[in-house]
Amino acid sequence: MSAFDDLLAFQRQTEALSSVAERLGWDQETVMPRGATEQRSEEMAAMESVLHERRTDPRIGEWLDQAEPEDTEDQRVLDLIARDFRRASRIPARLAMELARQTSLSQGLWAEARANDAPQDFLPVLNDILMLKREEASALADGGDLYDALLDDYEPGATQAEIAALFDAMRPRLVALREDVLGADHQPQALSGDFPQETQLWLARTCATAYGYDWTRGRMDIAVHPFSSGRWQDSRITTRVVETDPFNCIYSTIHEVGHSSYELGIDPDYAFTPLGRGVSMGAHESQSRIYENQIGRGRAFTGWLYQRMSDAFDGLSVPDAEAFYGTVNRVTPGFIRTEADEVQYNLHIMLRFDLERDLIAGRLDVEDLVEAWDARFLKDFGVAVDRPANGVLQDVHWAVGLFGYFPTYALGNVYAGCLNQALRSAVPGLDRFLAAGDAAPAVEWLRENMQRHGGLYPPRELIERAIGGEISEAPLLDYLEDKFTGIYRL
Amino acid sequence: MSAFDDLLAFQRQTEALSSVAERLGWDQETVMPRGATEQRSEEMAAMESVLHERRTDPRIGEWLDQAEPEDTEDQRVLDLIARDFRRASRIPARLAMELARQTSLSQGLWAEARANDAPQDFLPVLNDILMLKREEASALADGGDLYDALLDDYEPGATQAEIAALFDAMRPRLVALREDVLGADHQPQALSGDFPQETQLWLARTCATAYGYDWTRGRMDIAVHPFSSGRWQDSRITTRVVETDPFNCIYSTIHEVGHSSYELGIDPDYAFTPLGRGVSMGAHESQSRIYENQIGRGRAFTGWLYQRMSDAFDGLSVPDAEAFYGTVNRVTPGFIRTEADEVQYNLHIMLRFDLERDLIAGRLDVEDLVEAWDARFLKDFGVAVDRPANGVLQDVHWAVGLFGYFPTYALGNVYAGCLNQALRSAVPGLDRFLAAGDAAPAVEWLRENMQRHGGLYPPRELIERAIGGEISEAPLLDYLEDKFTGIYRL
Incomplete structure (x- = not known):
């Protein structure tokens, strides 16, 4: 197997797992029993953890260095993988976790604040998220x-x-x-x-x-x-x-x-x-x-x-x-x-x-x-x-x-x-x-x-x-x- | 974190992923569009691959060696993890893959043979599975x-x-x-x-x-x-x-x-x-x-x-x-x-x-x-x-x-x-x-x-x-x- 093939095989499994995570989200919004929210959030977190590990797997960097595209389609595949790898690698694990935690928490707080027409209950949370997103943007922008x-x-x-x-x-x-x-x-x-x-x-x-x-x-x-x-x-x-x-x-x-x-x-x-x-x-x-x-x-x-x-x-x-x-x-x-x-x-x-x-x-x-x-x-x-x-x-x-x-x-x-x-x-x-x-x-x-x-x-x-x-x-x-x-x- | 805590945290995520895989099976049997079978089998295989890797992760053996149970409940947890780890580790990866492949294939062949009342179409496949299961049993039995x-x-x-x-x-x-x-x-x-x-x-x-x-x-x-x-x-x-x-x-x-x-x-x-x-x-x-x-x-x-x-x-x-x-x-x-x-x-x-x-x-x-x-x-x-x-x-x-x-x-x-x-x-x-x-x-x-x-x-x-x-x-x-x-x- 060439580095290109290894990379594609690895990516294939990541895509399949990502599709599973998306299906889990569908389940939650359509058919999931309403008492299962805590369990589902732990399941989603486990999937995200597996996916994050794969998206930042250092082998991707090595494969990308060695892979030899045969045509422009191969090249585009490599570009897209490289783009995701670069983005995922630039975000510190601590920040990714904190963002996941905060945004999963804040969705409920937002819904409550909206129902109560109470922006003051939500704006401090939004400020926390904004600060995290600015930090993420800095990491991603690399000076831009x-x-x-x-x-x-x-x-x-x-x-x-x-x-x-x-x-x-x-x-x-x-x-x-x-x-x-x-x-x-x-x-x-x-x-x-x-x-x-x-x-x-x-x-x-x-x-x-x-x-x-x-x-x-x-x-x-x-x-x-x-x-x-x-x-x-x-x-x-x-x-x-x-x-x-x-x-x-x-x-x-x-x-x-x-x-x-x-x-x-x-x-x-x-x-x-x-x-x-x-x-x-x-x-x-x-x-x-x-x-x-x-x-x-x-x-x-x-x-x-x-x-x-x-x-x-x-x-x-x-x-x-x-x-x-x-x-x-x-x-x-x-x-x-x-x-x-x-x-x-x-x-x-x-x-x-x-x-x-x-x-x-x-x-x-x-x-x-x-x-x-x-x-x-x-x-x-x-x-x-x-x-x-x-x-x-x-x-x-x-x-x-x-x-x-x-x-x-x-x-x-x-x-x-x-x-x-x-x-x-x-x-x-x-x-x-x-x-x-x-x-x-x-x-x-x-x-x-x-x-x-x-x-x-x-x-x-x-x-x-x-x-x-x-x-x-x-x-x-x-x-x-x-x-x-x-x-x-x- | 103690070795016991590390082991439990690892196990927790494995249990969550295993629960996700089971939910995927439910989806397949109840609501999945009928044209999605190939995709689903690739998704299931990806989940199984992740789970197999986790179940045979060598760190489990190390944690089990070091973990100190505080009571009989802890001990039972360790026994159950040790049992699964031993079983998973005894089955060669090649055999596990071959069994997964053969049994996923044979289910369709069995259904067809049953519909056609044609045991001769199915018995050779069953024999292959029996041979694999005997091999698995030998690996698990350890002389027993x-x-x-x-x-x-x-x-x-x-x-x-x-x-x-x-x-x-x-x-x-x-x-x-x-x-x-x-x-x-x-x-x-x-x-x-x-x-x-x-x-x-x-x-x-x-x-x-x-x-x-x-x-x-x-x-x-x-x-x-x-x-x-x-x-x-x-x-x-x-x-x-x-x-x-x-x-x-x-x-x-x-x-x-x-x-x-x-x-x-x-x-x-x-x-x-x-x-x-x-x-x-x-x-x-x-x-x-x-x-x-x-x-x-x-x-x-x-x-x-x-x-x-x-x-x-x-x-x-x-x-x-x-x-x-x-x-x-x-x-x-x-x-x-x-x-x-x-x-x-x-x-x-x-x-x-x-x-x-x-x-x-x-x-x-x-x-x-x-x-x-x-x-x-x-x-x-x-x-x-x-x-x-x-x-x-x-x-x-x-x-x-x-x-x-x-x-x-x-x-x-x-x-x-x-x-x-x-x-x-x-x-x-x-x-x-x-x-x-x-x-x-x-x-x-x-x-x-x-x-x-x-x-x-x-x-x-x-x-x-x-x-x-x-x-x-x-x-x-x-x-x-x-x-x-x-x-x-x-």
Whole structure:
């Protein structure tokens, strides 16, 4: 066996163990008995300990020194392993343990503080986490920018400077569109009624099937916060049911189908290698977003969905497919990111991006965070935050140490805008299929041009190969302006 | 940290990882997408590899040499760790891998051969496994008896000589009872009808609740072959549904509740230590059997069950609770061990025990196994086996290398007989509770006298402490003769 083969065999087992740990997380969020939390945290800690030991195993360094790649694919595999090894090795074991301990503890404290609307109970904990993350960023940055070092974990190669420039270009058009839409004379009607859980789940399964979700390699369960989990032959989705709002269930499902389909669409030869997973959070979000929004909330697909929902619920409060298209895409003022529509979503991200950059750089203290959040929200959205649970306490990310993660959501939207433009031009008759509830031509184009490559190309290169051009915010903004100008008769 | 503490900390993590591997097995049998089998087998192999490395870690030997137990409980912990370490270390890595490979392969081949009724397709594979198991037994026996070395894995301390003597004492009375019952003039009527799945599952859950199954630390799912899985805070049961036979679902459930309750009943302080699991397969089976048979198929509990089932299914084909008690306990000729009643079950075990001892000792060749099985079955049961799927191919055990496992089922029955005698004398009013669908007094007695001790005492000592006397086959046989003489009006 060559050093390359030894390294790959070792990596293969690490990938398998990491997949086991992820499956354990799925179990915890879906089927685990509620009395098993302590035991599960000890099991997860044991898996993490095994994985950490493997990821920092000094033999990896030796194999990397000796391995001789035969082609660019081998070279990419080595680059990805080297990157993870370098990152894992730079973080002192003491810091890794402390971060794991603190963030596992703080998740419960955050949930409690949010439920009690009591930021003062949580901010000291958040400050501890921020200090640890800054220490981690210093270790990773090796003299470079702290925030970029964290961002690199989620969107390899991206920088805050480039994202800030992108966001600056997006903001004026998004703000203008938002104001036009909220002030428009014509406002689409809301959906009212009571929508039984079983029917919602049936519709969600029907939609997943319309997107070609492979039920022999997946399944759907209910979770408090929908997520997808796993890869290769086993990528599962979760959804949730709100009896007054069937769109929550349907579009959460389609969103997670996008994530899962990316993993399931990767070349099977890449399984158990570093190429065998989505290449970045932004790339991942581009799939969930284009499935959910550009495809799923378009006029063609919602026309099909209107008919399915009318049948399933024995009539709807909305008179026809055209009105329903407006209903699905209603823009309303709101505090919560996860409930935001396509127009406002990215503005929520920009707020978080700026605040977390300030926190990491030391320009903003945690004790001033509530004030800073509320001031910025008022400025961006024109409304005062009514209570902390609707403000700084709404997201779990910072509580579990995910600094540098938020911008990947907006990057995903930008990528989805680019991909949608390329897809529409490559498959001109797509809407005829979508109007019949068949997303296969879109899914096939995405699989062929993007999903199957897994980690083979860095994120930016992956998207640019798929769209045959440069990434830009323009297609997303053009699409949004066109869509919402139509819906709101501007 | 002392050597004892180091050893316990190491063991704790091994126990956690082993619990993860078991949870993965549960996932595979209940919720895993069917297209994920290859991936899962690679994940399981990775877990096994990690576990094998830990179980044979040379540091365990050093810690064992240096550890100073403070009391008999510490000493027992050390003994159990030393036992596992010795066993794991005696098996060459090559043999362990080959056994894992062969038995994972052979399970599918066995299932296929059984489906096709084609023993000739499977016997060569079985012979390979037998040779590997004999090699393993030689390594473990260290000059001692081969079969005892295998048996020791499932029932520590037991010997084939002692079990053979026990079985010899049981056989004549069981055979006589079987003949009396099958030849009796009065025969209880069978249950007929169609029993919807949802109602069966509701009844199964109701029965599990009647036994105090802790739903906050467990759950129930459907599996092809019912099993229980997990310990401490998370022990799950599975059941199956046959639409024409609700007893299958109900008594499978109660049986698995017995196994799960044993694990959940262990002193929580023993979690993640070698004391934190049922001490032997026989001890385990004693719990599943006494839950299922002595308690669940008794007149008092079936009286309650009759009412529940009559209500749930809107009437039954059996006229009253007394007739129903006979129906639940019907004895009919049959080829299949897992479908056998209380009277015949142990005769199925004795057949397998004798044949597998001959196989391991080299007195019987695999190529003569079908003939030997069929001859013995005719002799013991008076009926010729009609086809191999109803004969030697019916059980998976040998196909996956479980030689020495079968006798623990009958040992469990003997233990259950002893425990039932002690329980009845300790809780004289038990039947009044059971008649009201409340098994709590029985469960509490079993938890207090047996379950909570986990691995603290060797199996024989555990049972003898619980019953305050010596283990004997007499209570089981007395109970069976009394029960079936009554039902069959002999």
